[in-house]
Amino acid sequence: MENNFYRDEFEQMLRETTEEFRMYPSRKVWHSIYNDLHPDRKWPSFAVCLLLLTAILHIGIANNNNISKTTVPLITTTLNASLQNAAPVYHNSSGNNNHAKHNTEDLAQTNRQVISLDSKEVSTDSQEALTSSETETLPATTSGKTLVANDSYDPLMNTATKQVVPNKTGLNPLEKILTVATIPLVSKIANEQKSDREIGAANRTISIVDGNEADVVTTETSAFNGLPVAATDKLGITAVQSERTLSLAEKAWIEDFAFHNLRNPGKWKTNLSFQYYITPSIGYRHLNKNNGFEPPNGSLITTHENDELTQQAAPNFEAGAVMVLGINKKLKVKSGLQFNFTNYNTYAHDLQHPTQTMVPMNDPRSGYLRHQPYNTTYGNVLGSNLSKLNNQTLQLSLPIGLDYRVAGNDKIKWYMGAGIQPSYIMDGNAYLISSDNKNFVQDDAMLRKWNASANLETFVSIKTPSGIDINVGPQLRYQLLSTYTKRYSYTEKLYNVGIKIGVTKKL
């Protein structure tokens, strides 16, 4: 680097400006660094996370239990505990009957509450009087304003509430934000209970604190005596003081932190994609006996059943939609819904008359082989016409898979993938081969209702200018369980090889 670096005003400006620029990395960066530097200490951090998670859950559940149907939640928060003494007034409607004898200023004083992250309940007395009330939650203030609610229920009082709080001028915006960053939930109570009209009343004061001057405070006085709700504007001067003034560095830090650590709602979404695909393929099967049975006496079978039969591969296809979640830059996990059509053909001759034949079955009790008689018109011997038997199934699968990026850049990527597909067999044809391999018998009830397949794939993903990825690559799908139930004495495994074509779009 050279010493005469700042010869150019422009460069100097750039340098000085960017020097001020800071960003706050997410904690996962440090965790990754830590795990890299201390590979032996991964467990404790995991345990701590687990502990924290449990604690948070516990707190969440415990807090939920405090909220009942008959309560009006009044929540205030503060960013700084040191502001407690000068916290904005938050006055809820938890007044009891004693409050009726106080004037409203007293009420304002006695009900002044320290802001805390808390949830309060309106007293049962109030609620009894204010039944069928509806509540409305107001949004948190964001521009240095706050709503200070003074909801007091006074059964005997039907007058306006006056609340005077000294206003401290000269607070800078940050202090105001900090001081009054409250989230008041102001309840809007509309009592419709006729029987309580004579004695029911609800007072509410909403003070808007805004900078150096006191804004008009709207006080609504709701009387439940059948008269229209009276609304009175009153001057309420509300002050919010901070005992602790923040240093410039602290303010800068807070501003900077807030600025650079905005919640990124899209971050989770950026890892999530939606994929449609279709896989035309050629499907075939492999047939095996699942016990050591021999053909019945007198059978002329000398060859393996797969050779004995005239069978042929047939077109299959899959179509599906999955959500793809990027775990990291290399690995993606996906799951969704997939429709499968499997098929292969066997050829049989139509017989002139139904013929009785035996089909090898496993006795469900003993597990031994027994030959079950069936009538059929399909023969594996010379007959009149040659018929094509479509051994097809319609399946609905829940594919769960992983894609691993082997290589690539922004434009084109090469992935290897694998997955498992639990499937429900919605419909299908089952043509069973007889014990002597000379006949076929159709018995769809022999189809297994639930099955599972595994798939291996590799594909190239190409990014289009519109931001959509097009994926193309070969796929092998292999059925893990037999097509047939355990009763049938043959095990059939389907497999198919195809080209998977997919479109992936980021959410």
Place this chain on the structure above:
Amino acid sequence: MTEELMLAGSIKNNAAAQEELYNRFSPRMLGVCYRFAKNREDAEDMLQEGFIKVFTQLHQYRNEGALEGWIRRIVVHTCINILKKNKKFSESVDLIHAKGIHIREDMIPSIMQAKQVVECIRILPLGYRTVLNLYAIEGFSHKEIGTLLDIEESTSRSQYTRAKAMLEEILVKKNIIHKARKNNFGNASSR
């Protein structure tokens, strides 16, 4: 924790000291990475790799010059190494003319202060941005940039001239600098 203690602890692989060092320098270093990276996620990846290098090479630090400068240099080199792995990057730094680049008003972020300038730098094409970052902000000479990016010194020089012109245009559009002032930048010196 003093810098000496933090350094000594970090060299001894003390996690607390390392975290202290990381906390102290990571915000500024992430700002550096962000200027080079495509997005925040990539910047964090660069930061992570950079700090791993910092911690593994910390014993080589000889207390000559500021620690921050030493860390910054490692982080910048890490950024460049990561960028160089991307084929698109090598194409873009070799590109003399950034064809078809038109700065639209809506491309310019309306954020404030330093962030605004950084975001304006980040909308420059990758090659321009890298050379500008290295030359104008990190203080590398064109010769050093040429060596670092495997390009000709003259390429670095021309990339910088164009990058600067484009950035000025953006900054003027954004009213960060004014035209009169912009004109004053005409006679830029070159190293």
